[in-house]
Amino acid sequence: MSEAGDPLGSAPIPGVAPDDHVRGAENGLLVIEYADFECPFCAALSARLAETSRRRVFRHFPVRTSHPRAWPAACAAEAAGLQGRFWEMHDILFADQGRLEDPHLWERAQALGLDLDRFEADRRSDAVKARVKRDFGSGLRGGVVTTPTLFTENAMYAGKEAVSAAEGALG
Numbered sequence: 001m002s003e004a005g006d007p008l009g010s011a012p013i014p015g016v017a018p019d020d021h022v023r024g025a026e027n028g029l030l031v032i033e034y035a036d037f038e039c040p041f042c043a044a045l046s047a048r049l050a051e052t053s054r055r056r057v058f059r060h061f062p063v064r065t066s067h068p069r070a071w072p073a074a075c076a077a078e079a080a081g082l083q084g085r086f087w088e089m090h091d092i093l094f095a096d097q098g099r100l101e102d103p104h105l106w107e108r109a110q111a112l113g114l115d116l117d118r119f120e121a122d123r124r125s126d127a128v129k130a131r132v133k134r135d136f137g138s139g140l141r142g143g144v145v146t147t148p149t150l151f152t153e154n155a156m157y158a159g160k161e162a163v164s165a166a167e168g169a170l171g
Contacts, residue, residue, distance in 0.1 A: 010143030013151055019131075021058045021086050028055035032151040033162075034139040036060065037074060038067030041163055042148040043094040048166035054152075058090060059135040061147050069100035072123070074132045076105045079123035085112045 013032060016022060031054045035042035049056055060077075062070035073093050080089035092108050093100065109119040122128055139149065143156065150162040157165040 011141040013142035014138050016057055021081065021090070022055065023058070023087055024055035025053060026055065028053050030055045030057065030152065032057040032059065033148055034059050034061035034135070034144045034150075035148040036062045036067050036070035037077065037090075037093040038070040038097055038100060039063070039147040040097065041160060043097055045148045045150070045163045045166050046090075046094045048163060052166065059139060060132045061136055061139045061144055061149070062132065063147055071132065072102070072105065073100045075123040075128050076109070076119075078128045078131050079119045079125075080109060080112060080114060082122050082128075083114050083118065085114060088112050 016030070016032075031049065033045065033049065033056060035045065035058065060074040062074045064071055077086055077089045077093060080086055089108060089112060092111075096104075105123075106116060106120075109116055142151070144158070146159045148159070148162045150157045150165060152165075
């Protein structure tokens, strides 16, 4: 565990913004997670957090060098979010990480009842790309270097440590 905003020069991560993706009880203790949809540890973390009473904020941190489909998956989740279905897309992307190619993204959008033409236009839009870049940039400024990374109160947990924290201390 390391301190958020540590003396290495990292800036504090942004607080909860009106357009953040938030799940959980309003009065639940807050965790902010930076994750990518192709990372197996992120999927494990997501499953663990679903079992807690924590209030979650999800932010994109697609690590394209090791997870080439993470960026398109993040854009698909954002496009689904523009139709009010971010968390549903989030859940199904993590449930089947081996199928993140475009035809599978379209199948998922269709299964969620999304307008497919709008989904396709939105996921390729400058606004969606800017949103994913904003999340990624805030993570970089806050000291995120790997996925998943969790921030809770004044602590930061990274990589496998984030999954362990969700299994233990964050319950």
